[in-house]
Amino acid sequence: MNIKLVVVGKLKEKYFKAGIDEYSKRLSRFCKFRIIEVPDEKAPESLSESEMQDVMDKEGTRILDKIADKEYVYALAILGKERASEEFAKEIDKLATYGHSDITFVIGGSLGLAPKVLKRADTQISFGRFTLPHQLMRLVLTEQIYRAFMINEGSPYHK
């Protein structure tokens, strides 16, 4: 199985990088895991609604350029559907069983994901109503993907 994260912006903090590197390493026995960063659109602090839409749209184009038709796409969105870890694990297992060997997760930039990205997604997943910074979201998501594989393996990692 190929699992890909398409994310807006660079990972700057060393402590996030160390955590993501660790879980990426652990994931390597279950899947081919990679992270693709697309550049964020440089913008001033205060933007009008239409300027914000424009920023998200440009970032959205960069995201969609990295996604092939065959990929099953999860968009990370605060208003998406919440799952328990066990439900998420079951979903991943089912996708693999039904021939989806390319699964992609998309994390937006500081303004979020453009409507066209949400439209392309096969499903939207929420980690609750808290807004997490995109770098931390990357780490939390990577751990949850690892947890899903450990649950499916029946490992005591998940309690």
Ligand SMILES: C[S@@+](CC[C@H](N)C(=O)[O-])C[C@H]1O[C@@H](n2cnc3c(N)ncnc32)[C@H](O)[C@@H]1O
């Ligand atoms: C700083 S947040 C963007 C906040 C923006 N106001 C929004 O509503 O999307 C950056 C990205 O992290 C992801 N994200 C942050 N918190 C999340 C949560 N609780 N559930 C799912 N995704 C989240 C989303 O992909 C979001 O586009």
